[in-house]
Amino acid sequence: MTRRTALGAGALAGLGALFPRTTFGAVTAAPLPTPGPGELVSLMLEGSGAPAGTVAVFGQAFHPGDLPRGQGLAARRADGGVLTTQHDVVARHPDGSARFAIVSIAQSFALPAGRSSGIVLFTTGEEQPADPQLPADLAARQLLLEVMPQSGGEPWRVDLIALLQAQKPEERDLWQAGPLAWQTRLTLPVPLWAVSGVTSLRLVADVAWHQDGTVGADLWMRNDVSMQPGGGAVAYGLRVVLDGREILQLPELRQAQYTAFGRRVGLASNRRPAPVPPLVRHNVTYLASTGAVARYNLPVGVNASLLEGYARSAGGANWNRPFNPRGITQDMPMTGGRGDIGPTTQPQAAWLMTGDRRAAEYCIGQAEAAGAIPWHHWDAQPGASGWLNVAHWPRLWTDGRGGPPPGGLSQPVTDAGGWTPEGAHQPDLCFVPFLLTGRRAFLDELQAQAAWNIMSHWPDPRGGAEANIVRGQQVRGMAWALRQLHEAAWISPDRDPHRTSFAAQEDRNWAWMAAQLPQWSEMQGEAFGRVLSPYEPLTELRPWQQDFLASTAAAAARKGNPQARAVLAWMSNFLVGRFQSGNQGFNPRDGVAYIIANAGQGQSAPYRNWAEMGRETRARNWSNGKGWQRTEGNYAQTARMALAGIIDVLDTAEAKQAYAWLVGSGAPFTQASDFARDPTFNIVPRGQV
Incomplete structure (x- = not known):
């Protein structure tokens, strides 16, 4: 059954709604558009300055019956303009309708940084079948990952896109598979000679393509293989080259067993940095009702000083240092007032x-x-x-x-890196x-x-x-x-x-x-x-x-x-x-x-x-x-x-x-x-x- 969710103080007219807003010293979210009869849920796109056509990808939960099996999903702007949309269902309710899906939207207009635009999701037409075929634009690119032994010698080099091309379509571990966004996973054990005989390190790479020309990957070195001989801490270097351009180099990584380390990388089709998609603000009232x-x-908001503190931390010099805890309490048994x-x-x-x-x-x-x-x-x-x-x-x-x-x-947990x-x-x-x-x-x-x-x-x-x-x-x-x-x-x-x-x-x-x-x-x-x-x-x-x-x-x-x-x-x-x-x-x-x-x-x-x-x-x-x-x-x-x-x-x-x-x-x-x-x-x- 489709629900109509009335939120906010009326529909937003296209662009122009400042985001976020501050009320009585606290930051609150700007009102969302009001879905019409038969529509599902409203959202907000906050501009990043990315050009028109940039693809935004986000997760979305749904009520039972809101997005039935076989039904398509579309999005409209508050002024009525329709946006190209794709959804890939991850989990379904017992009735077969979508419980959780990955939604992709092509930003059909340039949205300056600091400006926002309301959109509304609704059902339409038929659900598009997954396409396991490698997008032609992705097949034409090259994504090289190198693991460099600390003891010297030749690195282990793997061309991730070439590996995808060698796979049979039915063997691909797809996450998204449509005309706007395509993503699949590769999982490979890292050879023993590249990491001094350690058997517990594996590469997990989520390789993605977007219609806007962006190609990239979410690359994770997972030193987590358990219950076999030879596992342990590992030291190595990591280098990533996309379309001939080096986009990541970490010459000295020291990684404890039972941990993971990840970085996202990507480039546009012209070998320039990939555009930053607009930030999607979800309808939290709808999410709560699911x-x-x-x-x-929500009306109480959050003190601006709290948000400014997050920004200072994330902008600090050490934020991107590998294995930085980023404000997480490492000594978990510690008592006292904790925000986690x-x-x-x-x-x-x-x-x-x-x-x-x-x-x-x-x-x-x-x-x-x-x-x-x-x-x-x-x-x-x-x-x-x-x-x-x-x-x-x-x-x-x-x-x-x-x-x-x-x-x-x-191998017992011995090198915990300060974590308890x-x-x-x-x-x-x-x-x-x-x-x-x-x-x-x-x-x-x-x-x-x-x-x-x-x-x-x-x-x-x-x-x-x-x-x-x-x-x-x-x-x-x-x-x-x-x-x-x-x-x-x-x-x-x-x-x-x-x-x-x-x-x-x-x-x-x-x-x-x-x-x-x-x-x-x-x-x-x-x-x-x-x-x-x-x-x-x-x-x-x-x-x-x-x-x-x-x-x-x-x-x-x-x-x-x-x-x-x-x-x-x-x-x-x-x-x-x-x-x-x-x-x-x-x-x-x-x-x-x-x-x-x-x-x-x-x-x-x-x-x-x-x-x-x-x-x-x-x-x-x-x-x-x-x-x-x-x-x-x-x-x-x-x-x-x-x-x-x-x-x-x-x-x-x-x-x-x-x-x-x-x-x-x-x-x-x-x-x-x-x-x-x-x-x-x-x-x-x-x-x-």
Whole structure:
């Protein structure tokens, strides 16, 4: 069924809408065109100064039924002019309609930098079949990559376009295959002699052609092959020559095992730098209604100083240095106020809320930098060829305590380059960048992290091949591990076997939790709804960790998972009740305290009623009393987020009442100015924006 989405303050007339705009000191996105009857979704193109004909490529999620199988996709400007459009479906809903597609649009007009133009997508005609034939213009070009041994000698040289020409069309690993954009993938092991006998390095090259004459590649050196002799850190040089022009030279790269390093390169047909396409600003309200992202409070905006900080970082001298962490917290177990912990990261929330180029470039840079995190484990064994998984390695634990294979890795993670990956504080660096750009390398990163969340979990509580990643975890670890798993399952390509594996593993985890609910309810009495962990003291409950898990359950439920919905409904008894049990002796202000009492010392079961929890929270001096002295962090923000998710999914009157109370309570860091400074948790219920 096609939806009509009304957004903004009316249609924009062609060019001329300044982007972004600033309101009350915060940057907000300019209004989008209003789709007409039967149209799908509006977007905004922000000019880069590229000439007419430049092709923009981006990712787009769709509602079920909006883009049926076999239906074509077109775009129009707000003034009615039609733009040439191509879409390549990556994943489909159960009814066969597009869930996620890579969309290409030819900019039919010159759009100066700093100016923007609204467009609207709509269905028309028939879906164009994929064309596996190599475009003639691409076949006429030359793209050479050289890996230079550090010990001297001849480099390993590969002509990527010549390799494509030698392939049979039906063998090509296509990503885009149409008249506007064509992209395919080449994966090659790097010869041992080029890298001093190291067996773990492979080249993954996404070679692309655009109708505007641009030819390029997203080149990744993935030192991630696992479970075979000879893997390890590697030193080499890298050189890329396109059409006879050197466009990349990195003479000394030192790369740890289980990491990836990537760079995009390209040239126009005249051997000049490729034009920078216009930036696509997505309709975040539409994306939220598909379940792809949370429902952000867009009118609040983001402080300009935050965006300026992203620009300063991305413009710094070291930003493009290989393996620069680009602002990602390397010591992941580190606690404290961090902008990378949440349903997504602070910069990505800022990008979604504003569409601002500064935030976009910063987030894309961090998604590239995620390759340096040593959680990439590729299985090249015969019959595997994918990220390490429990189907082939049921007892494998990537932690150093796993021992020798098959209990642990053939080469333990020893050269981590300053990184300490850790599940309870892991950031979600690549889902939103992949969702908005459609860049295939970011899907690799998303899948690698999802697979690591399974294989890094101790096999005993994991149940070996059962892949239970919630049993035996911290509650926040459950939240972020399931977040990565459900995102990878939802957006991975239909033809990718990883999608089937991730979806089955996600379903098993939510189903396991749902099966525990009767027992947990019996144990917890009237205050049921608390997910407890054997790795946390039974005497203490941190409600903000419950909020984290609720955000993931809500996200999965909004994407259609019924077991996640059941878990969220069960959790809502506590998450809502903490603000509505004053008559039972629990101070509503303590619903956002850092810690509340959960059990008595030496007890083996949690408190069963609100009165006990309230009394003991006060007795242990953890209560807010009549103030907010125990709410010194963003705990009220996370509670608002959890309640917003419950309202979105369950639409209960009790959740709405609790949300209204919290919004009006004056709890710390819940004013619009607070959320403008840090938009990470600025998530609201359906209907508020």
